[in-house]
Amino acid sequence: MIGKGIAKGFIETARNFVGSYTEESRLVTVEYPEERLPQKENARNFPFLVYDGEDAEKGLRCVACKICEKDCPPQCIYIVLERDEKGRPQKHPKVFDIDVSVCMSCQICVEVCPFEAIKMDTEFELSQTDRFDGLLLDKHQLAKSNEYYHKLHPTEAAAVDANLAAEKAKKAAPPAPSTAAPPQPAPAKT
């Protein structure tokens, strides 16, 4: 019978029309700048530097060992070691730049860092009017607190904190008797 399918279609779209006003679940649009969906816990974008405590400069976990700089496939990390007036290394970066226009979000820097100092951020609204200097993030822009890290990746951050605390305890304690349980190996990072 001609027209039956057409009538069915008209009823379907009419149901959509009425439903979009009455049923919340039908309108799936997220009006982005005002509303946004919560980030997935495993989301990652570009790296940032973690610091402990209040002071971003003093609390940086980074010791400027340059492992990440060497392992970075697109070579987007630039580190200069801080030295005191006598030229002795200070275990602290003087310069730590990441060019996020080059970074490919591979997370290799996070994997190789032995000090849990560099982690992946989820910040994605990075548009700039200047694509050279604007996208070259320096140490002050990169430094984010450990609380911020906990907010982004709660599970991973808790594991990292436990690991760091265990290492600290091991270092502080005298060589433990062999009967004591060896410290748990760090859980595999994702």
Add this chain to the structure above:
Amino acid sequence: MSFVYTVSGIVAIMMVFPLLFGITTVLERKGLGRLQNRLGPNRVGPFGFAQFVADGIKMLTKEDIVPRTADQVVHFVAPFVLLVPVFLSFSVIPFGRKLVLADFDAGLLFFFAVGAATELAVFMAGWSSRNKYSLLGAMRAIAQMISYEVPLVISSLTVVMLVGSLSLMDIVREQQPVRFGFLHTWHVFTPWGLAGFMLFLVAAAAESNRTPFDIPEAESEIIAGYLTEYSGFKYALFFLGEYLGLFSMCGLAITLFLGGWLAPFSFLDFVPGPIWFALKLLAMIAVFIWARGTLPRLRTDQLLSLAWKFMLPMALINLLVAALWHYSGAWDLPAGYAVRWLLCAAPVLISFLLLARHFSRKFTPRTYRYAD
């Protein structure tokens, strides 16, 4: 006095309908969004209703590109050739008891005569662009518009047969008598009027290039058809012309079948006619938007066979039914109006079922046999 009336009428038509076009574009986008469970535009102005202003400014400030190999003069003139007959067609539509710009004796004839000029403009646009997509679109448009002009005119001929006048004012006045004490005798309440209205609606959608009959500018097939080489404000003028053509077609459908400026019930007659006309026009536009949000585009052969193999026979049968209605008015039937109604509805319904069966025979679900 007459001069002032004419000039003010022209100014009113040229202001009201383009404004309605602007509002309709927003309403259409919002309505289509809701039909597809989306939000639609809601950024510019309150609830997004100033979107058409932003779009207009955007169109005005865009670069006007004309292809070097195009026929410059024809390419330039085509949008205006489209707009002039469309505006002219509004002049014969009665918007109220005395609100008509030109009360021709042959108003309906004038409407179809100027309406046919839009096809010329579309072909001018397609031909002068020197672009194969434009030409394909223009040829599709010609095939479609000429095919659907036939059922369009024949379905409105029934009204002329029954009323005995081509004047649109007379046609509305003929629908004024009251039946059952409250209902105006709109033509759509008769069997031939209902069938004629349906046929007219489908043909009007095809005439004004509305989905599902938008093959002349099928975006997914031939870019934008005859509009491909147009940009900036000329493009906007084409859209204006297209929507105004839709409005005038809706206006004619209202005048012929839906009682023009008449209220639906006689106890609502105190509300002025133009308000009823506007409400009916908005309702018709809503139906077209609903159809656009529902139906997919037809193929060219389906489109043409629908026009010639289904709508034309239906329109011709409807013409005979109208004649039957005319003569059966004088017959002495047992239960009067109801029997007369059923007597005339039967041939329409039977021929619809038979034709539809015949027509949809080749559209049965296809069976595919895949290679093993």
